[in-house]
Amino acid sequence: MNIESFLSKHSKPALQNDPPGSWMPQLPEKCIRLSSGYPDPSLVPVEQLNKAVNRLLEEEGDLPLHYLGSPRIDQLKTQINHRLKERGMDLEEEELLITSGACQAIDLIARVFIDEDSVVAVESPTYMEALEIFQNYTNHFISIPIDEQGLQTEKLEKMLEDRSAKDMPLPRLLYTIPTFHNPTGTTMTAARRKHVIKLAEEYNFLVLEDDAYGDLYFEKPEATLKSLDQSNRVLHVGSLSKVVAPGMRIGWVAAGKEFTDALNWFKKDLDQPFAQASMAAYLEQIDLNERLYTLRTAYQQKRDVLISALEEHLPDSVSWNVPKGGYFIWVKADDLDTAHLLDQALDAGVAYVPGKYFFLPSDEKAAYLRLSFSYASEDELVEGVKLLANVLKRS
Amino acid sequence: MNIESFLSKHSKPALQNDPPGSWMPQLPEKCIRLSSGYPDPSLVPVEQLNKAVNRLLEEEGDLPLHYLGSPRIDQLKTQINHRLKERGMDLEEEELLITSGACQAIDLIARVFIDEDSVVAVESPTYMEALEIFQNYTNHFISIPIDEQGLQTEKLEKMLEDRSAKDMPLPRLLYTIPTFHNPTGTTMTAARRKHVIKLAEEYNFLVLEDDAYGDLYFEKPEATLKSLDQSNRVLHVGSLSKVVAPGMRIGWVAAGKEFTDALNWFKKDLDQPFAQASMAAYLEQIDLNERLYTLRTAYQQKRDVLISALEEHLPDSVSWNVPKGGYFIWVKADDLDTAHLLDQALDAGVAYVPGKYFFLPSDEKAAYLRLSFSYASEDELVEGVKLLANVLKRS
Known part of the structure; x- marks a missing residue:
């Protein structure tokens, strides 16, 4: 039997790319x-996570092992919101969506906002796994080079002006890692951050801010794009993978309620109760700072x-x-x-x-x-x- | 800012349905x-899972807390394959894809095989959450009623004949819960199971066999559709949610390698290492039978x-x-x-x-x-x- 005839229209071109993880x-x-x-x-x-699981199961019994029911799932949201506040983002509870790592967050954003003819703007170079995810949805990319001050926003502006003048499709979304960029390690300057936000408003695109490394600074970084965002168009993606452990798969999207609602629609109401409650139990027993x-x-x-x-x-x-x-x-x-x-x-x-x-x-x-x-x-x-x-x- | 203008073509209609979990x-x-x-x-x-986590972390240290690395992730596949063998399915390792519960399995199948104009055949009634997932991809459904012998395959055949005669689109996929059906509790007879497979071959559609409850029998059930399937068109979905604990989110798709490869492409290479390794450690310490x-x-x-x-x-x-x-x-x-x-x-x-x-x-x-x-x-x-x-x- 040949799988070809059953593939959906959007999965066919995606399967032409390099296989994931190559x-x-x-x-x-x-x-x-x-x-x-x-x-x-x-x-x-390791030991503290083990202790956290022991305490979780001792205190809550079967609750974190069902689909829903552990009070620590809500607690995890509060803990993460508290942390994001220290990064300059003051969010309502409903503006935070917990995901299975930052990758599920990026995938959900692509799923909800990217059509097969949508243009995605990315930094060049950029995180290979994000590129792989976006390539599952579209083949239309614009890349903007990075220098030692991060994304070259003047080149971004030039591109937007040019495309606008020629009536070419503008990007629907810019994917950027402004802080301790993967792979280049560079950090976007404050001036360029403001410039990105200004351009996003002017040319009406969304900004996916990938902040996987923001907490791991040797010199305090600039304010996040999300904290500069007055028009609710930045989707801030983060994760505890680098701060605690990637195997727990705890990530998030911080964005306007309309956005987290739409993303949750496709994520559905199923969480990772055991992993999330274990992480909450871990965070409550340590001093994160x-x-x-x-x-x-x-x-x-x-x-x-x-x-x-x-x-x-x-x-x-x-x-x-x-x-x-x-x-x-x-x-x-x-x-x-x-x-x-x-x-x-x-x-x-x-x-x-x-x-x-x-x-x-x-x-x-x-x-x-x-x-x-x-x-x-x-x-x-x-x-x-x-x-x-x-x-x-x-x- | 209005989210509307940013929504992808396929997410717009999906967001018109009832919200998930209503x-x-x-x-x-x-x-x-x-x-x-x-x-x-x-x-x-609860206690045995706790013991399993303790042993896992004591024996493997940080391994199950990274993206990859725990040998128990492969072990879990072997354990599940062993169990599926007792259900009459003799699979190669690469024919099994572990997912985050059966819901991720169903969602991946819909994502890879269902276009917005694809027709999906479902039982009437059927599992509400599966319906919700399919409705994120298409609005074209055909429902076939259930009686005390399960899906009424003679009505399925009639529908296929009619549509074929009228040159109407045939279903790309049939979603069925042949064993201890949710919600009706009915089980498809052996004769009807054979009939489903015959029709799938004749009219060239895929069959998603949802076997969430198959292990929980009071009277031994009929052979799975997958074990009757000679042409590799059955995607058998199962889970440990009912057998161990849903909060661990361990499910799977058992299908031909071409299928699991394509599904894995969109799932990407990211697993739930901690949950999967914990489950493997649990299964190795108990007698599952x-x-x-x-x-x-x-x-x-x-x-x-x-x-x-x-x-x-x-x-x-x-x-x-x-x-x-x-x-x-x-x-x-x-x-x-x-x-x-x-x-x-x-x-x-x-x-x-x-x-x-x-x-x-x-x-x-x-x-x-x-x-x-x-x-x-x-x-x-x-x-x-x-x-x-x-x-x-x-x-």
Whole structure:
């Protein structure tokens, strides 16, 4: 039997793209993972999450194991809203929708707002998984380059002016990671943030602000786009994946009630009761500000270790940024094809993500690679860079 | 700002339907819940799940708290495949896709195979939540009535013949709950199962077999549609919600590799690592057959209690079926409008689900209601029926 004749119109073109997760090859054993955007294993609060589950089930019995019923599901919303308030966002309860990680949030937003002929504006480069999600809905993209001050809003404006003048379709949505951008690590300046909001109002598009890394700063970042948003067109997406643990799959959308209502319609009323209640029980037993301080200090130190190793071992033809938060360092290795080199690196025992996955096919640049200082230990960071340096020098 | 101008073409009509979960009103405190398709609280394995989490985190540390990495995620697939083998389905590992409950499975199937002009055939009545999901994708439905032998396949055949003769679009997919149907409790006979498969081959449509209750039999049910399927067109959906706990959100699709690949494309590579690994750790520490035996015995007894109470207390004008498994009893109260009566029932202290939610608007029948014997205690079942009887007699 042939599946082809049964595929829906929108799933057919999506299935022509690269399969999901193709940036994540099977790694050889003992490979140093400078590729993984995973938290540091020693910073995942295993024991405290275990304690939280024990307390949850002792106190609530079967409640968090049904479809609905655990009071801690509402409590989780309050806890997250409280945290968002510290980031300058003062939300009503109904303006927050809990999702299964930031990815479900991005997928729901695409599902509700993106047609197959909608234009989506993205940064170039951008988060490969978001690109993959949007490509399930449309093939119409406009990419705006990033520099060390983040999204180049003057180029965004120029594009909007041009398309408007030529009566070409304007983007329905801009996807941006303004703070500790994945993969480049850059942060958008305050002036450019205001410019984005102004353009969104003027040209009437939505802004999806992906704030996965905003809490992990080494220098306090600018105000979120959502906190600057007077016209309720920013959909702010966040997650506890980097702050607590990705395996719990707790993310959210913070947006106007009309928006969260529509997203919830397609998410339906089914939550992840056990995961959500466990997370609420965990958050109630810790001091989140203290934990964030610990994470910031630890990741800043790991960033410094990775940067020092790059300075010491990498050839002069290679350059990189120094991020002020987040997980990633974006490396430029002129004249090299990093996708091609990956096999050699894996053979040598070190993994990175080739830059090409972060670009639209039309923009593809071969010379970049993403390194993560989050997952590997400090010793591994140094050793990994040495291995990588050998591979780059041989090429 | 008006959300309207941003909505995608397919989300606009969907948002015209009743909001999700409208069958589930806020219940007064201490209301007896004959409405809830929840497992019996005393049968939710709270302590054993707690022990499973403890062992998981002790043995695996941070692994199940990352995006990927816990070996128990693969183990869960093996455990579920083993169980499906006992139901007559011998699957390759890649023919099983784990989902976040059966609802995500149904939603993914609709997303990949249903266009806005696709026709979906459903039983009448059918599971209200599945209806709600399909209505997010299409407004074209054909309903086939159910009798005490399940879906009336001769009517299905007649419909297919008619539409074929008139060159009208044939259904792309049939959604059926052949075993312990929700809400009617009926089970499709072996002859009709074969007939469904024959018709699906002849008229080239897919079959979504929802088997949420198949393991909870009081009399061993017929072979699953999937086990009769020679042409790989049955997508078999199941879940551990009724067998272990719905709050863990573990469901699946069992289907040909081409199908699970396409579904996984849109599900993406993100699983629920913590929930899945916890479930695997739970399953490895129990004897599932013994647990199923316990559940079957307990729910059969609760069915008997509810049936006896109905016989004793309900007026003669009211009739019902006696299901051979599952959670539900479908009650017919001639000349009454059960949606209208619900407020009185809630005031009296008992909740049920009005029949209308299980029908397409075009088929809507007012005289039915669904009772569940799963959640309320035996005492509550009897008390609930007494309260319901008073409401019905007053009307």
